[in-house]
Amino acid sequence: MVGKKRVAVIGAGMTKFRRNLKETGKELSYEASSIALDQAGLELSDIKSVVMGTAPDAFDGVHMKGEYLADGAGGWEKPYSRVFVGGGTGVFAIDAGWWHVASGKFDTCLVVGEEKMSSCYPHPAYAFTTIFDQIYARPLGVTLIWIFALEMHRYMHVHGIKKEEIALVSVKNKRNALDHPCAQLGANITVEDVLNSEVMCWPVQRLDISPTSDGAAALVLASEDVAKKLTDNPVWIDGVGWCIDSTYWTNRDLYYPQYVQCAAQMAYKMAGIKNPPKEIDVAEVYDPFDYKELHHMEGLMLARKGQAPKLTAEGVTQRDGDLPINPSGGLLGVGNPIAAAGTMKCCEIFWQLRGEAGKRQVKGDPRTGLAQAWGDLMQYGSVVVMRS
Amino acid sequence: MSEKIKHFPGEAVSGRDIRDGKVPCIKHRPNVKYLWSAGVAMSRFIEGMKAGKIIGAKCVKCKRIMVPPRAFCEECFRPIDEYIPVKDTGTINTYSVSYVAGDASRIKEPILVAVIDLDGASKGMGILHILGEISDWKQIKFGMKVKAVWKPANEREGSVTDIKYFKPFKEG
Numbered sequence: 205m206v207g208k209k210r211v212a213v214i215g216a217g218m219t220k221f222r223r224n225l226k227e228t229g230k231e232l233s234y235e236a237s238s239i240a241l242d243q244a245g246l247e248l249s250d251i252k253s254v255v256m257g258t259a260p261d262a263f264d265g266v267h268m269k270g271e272y273l274a275d276g277a278g279g280w281e282k283p284y285s286r287v288f289v290g291g292g293t294g295v296f297a298i299d300a301g302w303w304h305v306a307s308g309k310f311d312t313c314l315v316v317g318e319e320k321m322s323s324c325y326p327h328p329a330y331a332f333t334t335i336f337d338q339i340y341a342r343p344l345g346v347t348l349i350w351i352f353a354l355e356m357h358r359y360m361h362v363h364g365i366k367k368e369e370i371a372l373v374s375v376k377n378k379r380n381a382l383d384h385p386c387a388q389l390g391a392n393i394t395v396e397d398v399l400n401s402e403v404m405c406w407p408v409q410r411l412d413i414s415p416t417s418d419g420a421a422a423l424v425l426a427s428e429d430v431a432k433k434l435t436d437n438p439v440w441i442d443g444v445g446w447c448i449d450s451t452y453w454t455n456r457d458l459y460y461p462q463y464v465q466c467a468a469q470m471a472y473k474m475a476g477i478k479n480p481p482k483e484i485d486v487a488e489v490y491d492p493f494d495y496k497e498l499h500h501m502e503g504l505m506l507a508r509k510g511q512a513p514k515l516t517a518e519g520v521t522q523r524d525g526d527l528p529i530n531p532s533g534g535l536l537g538v539g540n541p542i543a544a545a546g547t548m549k550c551c552e553i554f555w556q557l558r559g560e561a562g563k564r565q566v567k568g569d570p571r572t573g574l575a576q577a578w579g580d581l582m583q584y585g586s587v588v589v590m591r592s
Numbered sequence: 593m594s595e596k597i598k599h600f601p602g603e604a605v606s607g608r609d610i611r612d613g614k615v616p617c618i619k620h621r622p623n624v625k626y627l628w629s630a631g632v633a634m635s636r637f638i639e640g641m642k643a644g645k646i647i648g649a650k651c652v653k654c655k656r657i658m659v660p661p662r663a664f665c666e667e668c669f670r671p672i673d674e675y676i677p678v679k680d681t682g683t684i685n686t687y688s689v690s691y692v693a694g695d696a697s698r699i700k701e702p703i704l705v706a707v708i709d710l711d712g713a714s715k716g717m718g719i720l721h722i723l724g725e726i727s728d729w730k731q732i733k734f735g736m737k738v739k740a741v742w743k744p745a746n747e748r749e750g751s752v753t754d755i756k757y758f759k760p761f762k763e764g
Contacts, residue, residue, distance in 0.1 A: 217597065218600065219600060219601050219602040220600050220601070220602030220604070221602075222602060222604040223604070223607065224604065224605045224606065224607055224610060225602050225603060225604060225605070226603040226604075226605045226615065227601070227602065227603065232601075232602070235601040235602070239597060239600075239601075243596065243597065265620065265622065322607075325607075325610075326695070326696070327695060327696035327697075329692075329694065329695060329696035330694060330695045330696070333694050337660075338626070338628050339628065339630055339631075339634045339637075339638070339660075339752070340634065340637070340660045340719070340720075340752050341720060341752075343751050343752050343753045344720060344721065344722060344752060344753065345693075345694055345703070346694075346720060347690070347692060347693070347694045347696075349690070349692050350688055350690055350705050350720075353688035353689075353690070353705070354686045354687070354688050354705065354706075354707055354720075355686070357686045357687060357688055358685065358686035358707075361686065361734050385600050386600050386602070402691075403689075403691055404690075404691060404692050405688050405689065405690040405691065405692050405705075406688055406689035406690075406702075406729075407688070408688075418602075419602065450666060452658075452660070452666075454685075454707045454717075454718040454719055454720050455658065455659075455716060455717050455718060456716065457685075457716055458686060458707075560595050560596060561595075562595045
């Protein structure tokens with residue numbers, strides 16, 4: 205076993221995801237944390253450490269965002285830290301929570317992911333322009349959507365993948381989200397709807413993209429001895445992994461996310477997983493764009509390079525397929541409050557492995573699940589493997 | 593959901609109501625300015641731009657010629673050995689056609705964006721830039737050769753935009 209203590213997830217909670225929520229980020233963090241504590245059967249006084257995950261400060265315009273959010277996440281007078289690895293934050297937060305408990309330092313850890321993207325108006329895209337290199341990239345007017353369009357196009361070109369194959373992901377995830385009570389964009393759409401939607405930045409069209417969202421999600425982690433006192437069905441964190449590549453994103457071949465593979469290999473090794481597509485029963489794969497689900501399935505070695513579209517077309521990744529991907533509805537359907545979206549994915553795997561996902565429950569009796577997030581300048585991968 | 597959770601909090605409000613002041617809101621626009629030192633390596637790059645050259649950095653250990661140049665090789669984790677010019681021609685690695693500006697507003701005439709693998713740099717060493725002199729974006733192809741179009745020397749100011757754009761180019 206890696207770590208001094210085995211670590212379990214014993215509770216999860218989240219708020220609705222919406223374009224504009226009335227609640228502040230602090231209030232949303234409080235709401236999600238309260239539900240997670242309640243589900244775990246704990247009070248805040250039982251929580252020995254807190255990890256907060258939240259992405260760029262510029263969205264909320266609060267430069268000490270970790271500190272600002274602390275009391276909403278129950279961090280008041282506690283060992284508290286904020287982690288930030290861009291879009292990878294929401295899953296990296298549970299990885300960080302894991303080492304808090306696995307090290308033996310703390311018996312419990314509250315992990316919270318929050319994002320309030322609506323505060324930067326008229327659109328948070330503008331806040332994103334400050335993430336690019338100020339000397340060689342910003343003078344060109346670079347935007348976030350450019351770099352994803354460039355990556356998507358490269359991926360399509362190298363493997364000869366068509367837009368209609370990719371659109372199937374958006375169709376699936378938005379439909380899955382119809383069964384999620386927190387979802388922002390659950391819908392029945394067709395491949396044609398995606399292909400006929402506004403061209404934003406070819407090959408990216410409007411329905412290829414997840415929305416701007418506000419929201420929060422939270423998880424309670426506990427050491428094995430504490431978890432077994434509180435619940436008969438803990439979900440174990442058996443693998444964690446994270447990895448970063450260079451910010452020189454134009455210096456590597458964008459068709460494949462090597463850093464996601466590195467993060468996955470770290471988590472698989474720890475969990476003793478040798479054949480990921482056979483051993484993973486359900487996965488929440490980071491899908492801010494539809495092509496990203498496919499790209500990440502390949503990086504996670506759930507599909508061979510260039511083969512994820514085929515699995516999707518065959519229905520393998522549907523909720524009733526052999527390898528359900530994003531049964532929650534993902535970022536495309538539930539919404540994309542950056543850090544909260546990654547944490548929502550961890551919540552979904554927790555609920556799936558406990559058999560508590562209701563209408564979204566995947567078939568069979570899933571025992572091993574994976575959540576993954578991705579971020580920074582297309583360079584960061586974070587992975588968690590859980591088992592019931 | 594966890595079937596055990598009966599209520600999920602969160603009160604949606606409309607963007608219009610916020611802008612119309614029907615929802616209590618506070619507005620603030622920070623006014624902050626920055627002046628960045630270009631640093632050891634990128635100062636060379638910027639000076640090169642003024643002189644009509646694209647400057648790369650060479651590491652003799654891994655033999656990579658890197659663009660943009662850096663002061664140290666991140667793979668070998670040692671200082672680079674030399675700053676050398678690479679060619680202002682290259683190959684389109686990937687491209688996109690943008691109808692969206694930085695603030696997510698829409699533009700009529702699309703911006704043609706590409707990663708260009710530069711000749712004379714190591715394989716896969718691309719830079720981000722704009723494409724020009726292309727009447728129909730459907731003419732753009734992966735692997736197409738392109739060449740930098742520079743501003744006149746007296747208009748260059750030491751910026752990556754001293755290259756106006758890259759245009760299609762036939763070798764020989």
